[in-house]
Structures are given as structure tokens and as C-alpha cells.
Amino acid sequence: MATQASRAAGRLMISPAVILLFLWMIVPLGMTIYFSFLRYNLLIPGDNPLVGFENYQFFFTDPNFWPALINTLVLVLGVLLITTIGGILLALLLDQPMFGQGIVRVLVIAPFFVMPTVSALVWKNMFMNPVNGLFGWLATVFGLQPFDFLAQAPLFSIILIVAWQWLPFATLILLTALQSLDSEQLEAAEMDGAGPVSRFFHIMLPHLARAATVVILIQTIFLLSIFAEILVTTNGGPGNASTNLTYLVYSQSLLQYDVGLGSAGGVIAVILANIVAIFLMRMIGKNLET
Amino acid sequence: MGQIELKGVTKRFGDAEVIPPLDLQINDGEFVVFVGPSGCGKSTLLRLIAGLEDVSGGEIQIDGRNATAERPAQRGLAMVFQSYALYPHMSVRKNIAFPLKMAKMSQREIDAKVDNAAKVLNLSSYLDRRPGQLSGGQRQRVAIGRAIVRSPKAFLFDEPLSNLDAALRVNMRLEISELHNTLKTTMIYVTHDQVEAMTMADKIVVLQAGRIEQVGSPLDLYRHPKNRFVAGFIGSPKMNFIGGAEAAKYDAHEIGIRPEHIDVGTTGAWQGRVTVSEHLGSDTYLHVQTDYGIINVRADGEVALHHGDTVWLTPNAACIHRFDQSGNTL
Ligand SMILES: Nc1ncnc2c1ncn2[C@@H]1O[C@H](COP(=O)(O)OP(=O)(O)OP(=O)(O)O)[C@@H](O)[C@H]1O
Ligand SMILES: [Mg+2]
Numbered sequence A: 001m002a003t004q005a006s007r008a009a010g011r012l013m014i015s016p017a018v019i020l021l022f023l024w025m026i027v028p029l030g031m032t033i034y035f036s037f038l039r040y041n042l043l044i045p046g047d048n049p050l051v052g053f054e055n056y057q058f059f060f061t062d063p064n065f066w067p068a069l070i071n072t073l074v075l076v077l078g079v080l081l082i083t084t085i086g087g088i089l090l091a092l093l094l095d096q097p098m099f100g101q102g103i104v105r106v107l108v109i110a111p112f113f114v115m116p117t118v119s120a121l122v123w124k125n126m127f128m129n130p131v132n133g134l135f136g137w138l139a140t141v142f143g144l145q146p147f148d149f150l151a152q153a154p155l156f157s158i159i160l161i162v163a164w165q166w167l168p169f170a171t172l173i174l175l176t177a178l179q180s181l182d183s184e185q186l187e188a189a190e191m192d193g194a195g196p197v198s199r200f201f202h203i204m205l206p207h208l209a210r211a212a213t214v215v216i217l218i219q220t221i222f223l224l225s226i227f228a229e230i231l232v233t234t235n236g237g238p239g240n241a242s243t244n245l246t247y248l249v250y251s252q253s254l255l256q257y258d259v260g261l262g263s264a265g266g267v268i269a270v271i272l273a274n275i276v277a278i279f280l281m282r283m284i285g286k287n288l289e290t
Numbered sequence B: 001m002g003q004i005e006l007k008g009v010t011k012r013f014g015d016a017e018v019i020p021p022l023d024l025q026i027n028d029g030e031f032v033v034f035v036g037p038s039g040c041g042k043s044t045l046l047r048l049i050a051g052l053e054d055v056s057g058g059e060i061q062i063d064g065r066n067a068t069a070e071r072p073a074q075r076g077l078a079m080v081f082q083s084y085a086l087y088p089h090m091s092v093r094k095n096i097a098f099p100l101k102m103a104k105m106s107q108r109e110i111d112a113k114v115d116n117a118a119k120v121l122n123l124s125s126y127l128d129r130r131p132g133q134l135s136g137g138q139r140q141r142v143a144i145g146r147a148i149v150r151s152p153k154a155f156l157f158d159e160p161l162s163n164l165d166a167a168l169r170v171n172m173r174l175e176i177s178e179l180h181n182t183l184k185t186t187m188i189y190v191t192h193d194q195v196e197a198m199t200m201a202d203k204i205v206v207l208q209a210g211r212i213e214q215v216g217s218p219l220d221l222y223r224h225p226k227n228r229f230v231a232g233f234i235g236s237p238k239m240n241f242i243g244g245a246e247a248a249k250y251d252a253h254e255i256g257i258r259p260e261h262i263d264v265g266t267t268g269a270w271q272g273r274v275t276v277s278e279h280l281g282s283d284t285y286l287h288v289q290t291d292y293g294i295i296n297v298r299a300d301g302e303v304a305l306h307h308g309d310t311v312w313l314t315p316n317a318a319c320i321h322r323f324d325q326s327g328n329t330l
Helices: A004-036 A054-061 A065-095 A101-113 A116-128 A134-141 A154-179 A183-191 A196-223 A228-233 A245-255 A259-288 B042-050 B092-102 B107-120 B136-148 B166-183 B194-200 B218-223 B228-233 B244-249
Strands: B004-013 B016-026 B031-035 B057-062 B077-080 B154-158 B186-190 B203-208 B211-216 B240-243 B254-257 B262-265 B270-279 B283-290 B293-300 B310-315 B321-323
Touching (some): A054 A259, A065 A101, A065 A196, A065 A259, A101 A154, A116 A228, A154 A196, A183 B077, A196 A259, A245 A259, B016 B042, B016 B057, B031 B042, B042 B077, B042 B154, B042 B186, B077 B136, B092 B107, B136 B166, B203 B228, B211 B218, B228 B254, B228 B321, B240 B244, B240 B293, B244 B254, B262 B293, B270 B293, B283 B310
Parallel strands (some): B031 B203, B077 B154, B154 B186
Antiparallel strands (some): B004 B016, B004 B057, B203 B211, B262 B310, B270 B283, B270 B310
């Protein structure tokens, strides 16, 4: 906007939306922070005294805290790894002219439209179940012992399920990025003597860097708070093997009715998310600059 | 060496035959320009030579060796694209070095060659910039630099100057001509631009609908066009065509006379009225309404004629081109 007056008018116009959004965000956050300093357990009636950092201390010293933190990071990194690499490969594949391209593309996008709870249940019961699941059946066909995914590799199984859900998103964004690559650049590289592999690493991959950054940033935001998939498959177990921070907060506050402790966990999760975000922006944020 | 020969080369896209069987001989060191109306297959022909498109039939020979099945890189040709096709994420230095790196040359050799090319093309102070931080002319020079470091057998240019403004185009035109004089490498150049074709070419190839209408030196085409199409295509402003009784006087189906071969006076063969006069300073272009239609005349810059003036036109009889029924020159 050009002039002082139009700029001021512009600010005025967008202020209701901004204020609403700000309140929408700040009120729950403020309440969470406030609760996190209270002794507030629904099973212990009475007043809720301010107890300072007691809740945080409990949360940090909870034997489940560090495993949950590590599980969260492993989950995020694992899914990111699978979806970006798999997404690039799938995008390359879908970019090739082939028979039934339209249908194949729709099929690839499909998992994104399935609700997390549903897809996790489908995976749990129809694929990974050692008795009824497809993988178990395949194993017995080849004369192997069926593998009980969710019991023996719970975190890995959840990574697999979540990655399956997010792969279409990554593929779609990377595919559009790939299609926006100027074909003359590839032809120039071909004339310059670059084979398919060199063309991929020297021309395509740098071109995809920006889209991949967007994929990683957006996915990280959602992956830090994975919950439904864990709830319907492993319930965070066995033990705490598949408990992430979100799930830990849930089990603290809802299963144990301790609002104060759960709030403290929530605040810690927010701080962790911010640390991860800053870290990511430092690492790959420069890709977004023009 | 950079001798290229096309023998019966054809190209089909699906059912559409874009290039019917075509023969063309390009000698070593020649500057060959492909011209023709839009969509006539100039780019396609260039891409066939480059190896970016497969031929549907026929044979492409480079230095006497059958190169039809060779990949683009193996043919030893370099191409400069209309959009420059620079690699946006690499510095100018890396862009120019890319073909050398792909050829697995040593870093010392690469540096020497890149510095040399940068000096030739006046790019030395931009080597560390990205293509996005360069002007159009500089980008064009980087694209040329990337082509010359490989010491190719021939350069292929596809309308390399069409994205530049008029002044820069003149400059780059001279630079490319100069480059050709120093390198003495075969160059094949596709353009829409009359002036580029006439000034740069050793040999012009006029194409229409994938067919070669005529091959020859610029002046040859200007003076002795083989047919009506070439006559109308080469030369600017375009040749005037007159049919009917006036043509019959010259024993032809149709006659053609270039605007610069018509004299304007107070008496003459054809009477007409000026509809538009364009004063360019050095020349005046007159559009004259006559009994035979609008005739364009290129007159002296001093001519002070305006809309509505009556003039008499006299064609220079020696410069009249005569065409038969099917458009061939008599
Ligand atoms: N990939 C393709 N598939 C189908 N038809 C094509 C393809 N590429 C080019 N053509 C057709 O081939 C013909 C020649 O195209 P080409 O690009 O060679 O024209 P051109 O002479 O370079 O035109 P311009 O001067 O506008 O660049 C056109 O009719 C075009 O529609
Ligand atoms: Mg073209």
C-alpha cells in the first residue's frame, strides 16, 4: 500500500481479524500457563493453591518425560525423512508421462483424505495385526513367523502409519514444484553432458529445495502433536515405548485428572515446538529467501 | 571441425508431419541462419540437430559421422536457449563451469577456461553473482559463455536475442558476429528478425511449413528470390505484389517490386494518393493507395509528403521480380 493514509486504513481494516485471532490464541495459552502454576487435581477437591514450579518439577522428573521427548523427536524425524525422500521419488515417478496418469494421481492423494483415527485403525487391524493382518498373512505365506508390529516395534509402526498419511502431502507439493521446473534448464544440462543422475542432483534437487523446506516446516508443526494415531493403536505403550509429549500430557491431565501437571506439560510442549522451529528455520530457512 | 549434414530428415509429432523430408548441408565455420514464419519448424529443426528431439526418419551427420542415434552431449554441439536456461541456484562461475565439471575436467583447467571465457565476454566482475542478479544482456553472455567453454563443434542459437531491448539487441548481434569471426566455429542461428538474418548470416535458410524454400547468401536471396514466398519474406519493408493487367504487361502472373526500388515524382507510371507517411529521419515510408492496392514506398528522408497528397510512382524496371501462376520466379 502506497500512502500513509491507505496504510493506516489497511491496518484498521484487518485489526478485528488480528485481534480475534490473537485472543483466540492468547487466552488458552494464558490459562494453560496459569493452570501450570496451580495445584489443580480434579480428584482432590478444595482450593487450588499456587505452587510455583512444582508441576514443572514433577513433569521433568517423571520417568516418562525423557523417553517421551526422545520419542517425539524420533517420530518427527522419522516421518520427515520418509515423506521427503519418498515424496521426491514419488513426484519424480508421477511426473513421467504414463498411462492413466490422472487416476494414479488421485489414488496417490487419497490417503490424505482419510481421518487419522480411521487410517490408524485400518493399519492396526487390517495390516499390522499378526493374526488378521495382511503382513502377518504374507509372512505365513512365506513360512515366516508373523511380526507383531505394534507390540514389538511400536514407535516404528506409528512412524510408518503417520508417514503413509503425510506422504501424499509431500508428494503433491514436490510434484508441483517439479512441474514448475523450466524444461529448457534440463535440456541445457543434457546438452552440457549431465546424465540423468547429475541432472537430478544438480538441477532438480536445488530447484526442489524450497518446496521441500515448506514441506518440512509444515509437517513438523503437525507431527510434533501427533496424538490420534497413538491413542487408537498403542495407547502410548507397551510401557512408554510409543508415548510422545502430547500423549504424555494427555495421560497426565486426563487419565490422572491432574490439570496443573498437564498444563505444565503443555507449556513444555509449546517451548519444545518453538525450539524445534527456531532450529529448523536456522537450518533450512534460508531456502525460502529469494 | 563442425560440418553438419541432414539427409532426408523428417519429424512427426503424432500425426502431424512438422518437417517433411529435408536435406541440408552446413559447412565448417559457416554462420547459418534459419528464418521463417512462426510455427514453420525452425526450433524443431534446431532441436533435431541438437539431439533434444528424435528424428522420425532420415540421418544427421556431424563431421561425416552418423550422429542420428547419439545423445545430445555426445554430438559435441552447444546450444543457447531463448530463455537462456541458466541454472538459477548456481553462481555465474558455476554456470559456466558446469559443462566442464560434467566432462570431469580438473579444477585448475576449469578455472582457467572459465576465467578466459569471462574475459572474452566481459563477465569477469560478475562471476560470483547469481543469474537472478544480472541484466538480460549479461545473462545472455553467461549463456554464451557456458556454450563456448566446451569448445563445441558448432553453436546452436534459438532466437537468443528476442528477450532483449532494441539497443542491446544491436550490441549483442555485433558481439555474436565478432565471436564468430574470432572462433570461426560453425553457428546455426534461428531468428524472426530480418535484420539479424541479413547482417549475420553467411547463408540463410528460408523455411515454410517445415520445407526449405531457398538457401543462399543474404544478398542472393534479396536479389534473386526463387519464389514469391522468399521474395515477400526477405526484405523490410516487404515487397509489393501486383497482379492482373499490370503484371501481364511484364508477361507475368504477378510482379513484385521492393519499396526501395520505386521512385516518387510528379509524373510516372502509377498514380496514387498517400494514406500514411512515416518519417524515420533517414527514410520516409509512404503507403500509397493506387489502382493496384496499397503500395509501400521507401523514399528519401527529405521527402515532405503527407496524408492526401497525390503522387506518381515509377518502378525501377531492372528490379522487378516476375512470378508465374504457382509463385515461382520467372
Ligand atoms: N512437442 C510438440 N508436440 C506437437 N507439436 C509440436 C511440438 N513441438 C512443436 N510442435 C509443432 O511443430 C510446429 C513447429 O514448431 P516450432 O517450435 O519448430 O516452430 P518455430 O518455427 O520455432 O516457431 P517460432 O518462430 O514461433 O518459435 C508447430 O506447428 C508446433 O505446433
Ligand atoms: Mg521457435
